[in-house]
Amino acid sequence: MTDAGILDDSRDVFRRKARTFWWAARLLPADTRDDAALVYAFCRLVDDTADEDLDAEHARLALAALHGEVQGSFTPRPLVAEFRAAAQRLNLPLDSALELIEGARGDLDVVRVADDAELLRYCYRVASTVGLMMCAVLGVRRREALPHAVDLGIAMQLTNICRDVAEDAANGRVYLPADRLARAGVNPEDLVRGRASAAGVAEVVRGTLEMADRYYASADGGMRDLPPRVRPAILVASRVYRAIGVRLRRRRCDALGGRTVVPWPEKMYWGTRAVAEALRPGMRGATPRWAHDATLHAALRGLPGANA
Incomplete structure (x- = not known):
């Protein structure tokens, strides 16, 4: 007890x-x-x-x-x-808890992320691990659902990273991939010093949100494997979190202009839509399951719960 x-x-x-x-x-x-x-x-x-x-x-x-x-x-x-x-x-799975601790250890170093593969492994450690633990809490029994849970964690963490670019840079951390920044003409050190081109950073944020969208879409493929009594809560969390990216896009992905917050009326809008979606007949088993796209986990080989 x-x-x-x-x-x-x-x-x-x-x-x-x-x-x-x-x-x-x-x-x-x-x-x-x-x-x-x-x-x-x-x-x-x-x-x-x-x-x-x-x-x-x-x-x-x-x-x-x-x-x-x-x-x-x-x-x-x-x-x-x-x-x-x-x-x-x-x-x-306690191995997910141990991977979470490994992810936290990584934040103690000077944070610079080389490319998408490194970013996705970081997102897995600090967010997908939580999703895998929550699968146990929520009573998810099919192992085929776990890669989709991994993807929801990745999508949410990518959203976090796009929202918190300025705050992270002020703390000396740059999670946006260096190769994407270089293509946009941005030096990570300039971002830390507050001298980066806002337009260049916005370009990278836009691309990172597009990557997040692919993982949100894949996460939807596992929603019907959630027990019906818990499915509305997870869909609400997914949709309301994704709304941060929607608002960022309205601001032309200006992540340096202040923290993006979803106001309560919009949270209610997305939450109501999510509950309706959770209750529709297709979610209750009338449609086939989505096969997971293994290419989404190419950077995650060997990590628990990832598509092998």
Whole structure:
């Protein structure tokens, strides 16, 4: 049984920090929402361990300790102990949690991304791993659905990267691929110094959002494998997150002009459409499943849950 104090803390973290995900998760059954909150709180612990310590070496040691706690080689703190118990109960893959920690370790270095392949592997580690853990929480049983869950994580993280270009650059991090930036006449170091061409950055953001669209489309292929009672929540999260890219395009992909936020009326619009989509007959099994496009995972060979 989950510790009541840990569960209350997890709900609070989920409500305060997740925003879009918390809004969508309100459509989940209560017990599933609590498991999602616990997984989110663990993922937030990983992120905060990497991001909140100004000493990178100290953060590396802290992540190494967290890695050991998840593996069971160190005595886990209460949240990790509850996460491990939930993982056993839900058949949740701990290898995904360990990959998430590896992704957080990468953020401690000087972040420069060479190309799309490197970017996709990063997105897998910091986002698709969460999707794979959520598959266990949501009761997804078909292994064929997992590559589609990987793709939803990639699409959402690509959206994050496009939204947060300026904020990341201010922190010395450039996730937009260097080869795309070079073709647009942008030097990553100029982006960090605040001297990059806004038009050049917008060109790269536009191309990255197009890449995200391919992964959102592939993610849709796994939606009918979600149990009907949880499907509306995931479609809402997908559509509302994708709306960030829609708004960025309205701004001509100007990622340097301020953080793009989806206002509540638009969230309600996309959320209502998503619920209607989740309930339509085709989603309930009247249409064939989508075969996953293996070329989308060419850069992910060997990673758990990816299309082999």
